[in-house]
Amino acid sequence: MFVHTSPCVRTLLLLYVDDMIITGDDPEYIAFVKARLRDQFLMTDLGPLRYFLGIEVSSTSDGFYISQENYIQDLLARAALGDERTVETPMELNFKLQPTDGDPLSDPTRYRHLVGSLVYLAVTRPDISYSVHILSQFVSAPTTVHYSHLFRVLRYLRDTITRRLLFPRSSSLQLQCYSDATWASDPSDRHSLSAYCVFLGGSLIAWKTKK
Numbered sequence: 001m002f003v004h005t006s007p008c009v010r011t012l013l014l015l016y017v018d019d020m021i022i023t024g025d026d027p028e029y030i031a032f033v034k035a036r037l038r039d040q041f042l043m044t045d046l047g048p049l050r051y052f053l054g055i056e057v058s059s060t061s062d063g064f065y066i067s068q069e070n071y072i073q074d075l076l077a078r079a080a081l082g083d084e085r086t087v088e089t090p091m092e093l094n095f096k097l098q099p100t101d102g103d104p105l106s107d108p109t110r111y112r113h114l115v116g117s118l119v120y121l122a123v124t125r126p127d128i129s130y131s132v133h134i135l136s137q138f139v140s141a142p143t144t145v146h147y148s149h150l151f152r153v154l155r156y157l158r159d160t161i162t163r164r165l166l167f168p169r170s171s172s173l174q175l176q177c178y179s180d181a182t183w184a185s186d187p188s189d190r191h192s193l194s195a196y197c198v199f200l201g202g203s204l205i206a207w208k209t210k211k
Contacts, residue, residue: 115135
């Protein structure tokens with residue numbers, strides 16, 4: 001459930017608590033917790049969770065879907081790509097970006113801003129995790145080549161904007177983990193790149209790419 005606290009309560013508690021999610025498998029106990037909270041604080045119950053910090057949640061008979069379609073639309077508007085092209089992959093296969101590729105950007109602020117937005121988007125889009133990790137390595141001194149590959153990720157998102165993560169209502173509790181690594185693949189320092197993803201039954205619950 002989604003609960004909103006009033007500004008005056010935040011002041012009294014000296015805490016910044018804008019929104020709260022209450023979740024569980026016992027509706028009666030959830031109602032009890034909300035009633036106890038209302039006894040102590042001024043709160044507004046916004047009902048079932050649908051939107052939280054840019055993340056959209058929808059409930060169906062299959063399970064819960066989470067996505068960031070509105071966030072992507074806003075990101076594309078801020079990026080102002082200037083065309084309607086799309087691509088099928090976020091990054092070219094076996095392509096290696098290096099710090100010296102291209103000319104340095106005169107103002108790297110926009111690159112850093114867009115990459116930062118992509119980092120947050122990867123919370124619900126594991127398919128861009130690898131690409132975002134690569135682009136994040138160049139935020140200190142991005143070049144024109146890095147910027148063009150950033151735009152490729154954005155064009156991929158335009159083509160896949162409706163993709164969502166599904167958390168099935170009925171699923172086993174079997175934990176499965178998959179990992180891979182590209183040994184000494186970085187051309188600039190010969191470091192390896194590793195990645196993993198973890199499933200709980202049919203639900204993807206964790207993923208990461210790390211140099």
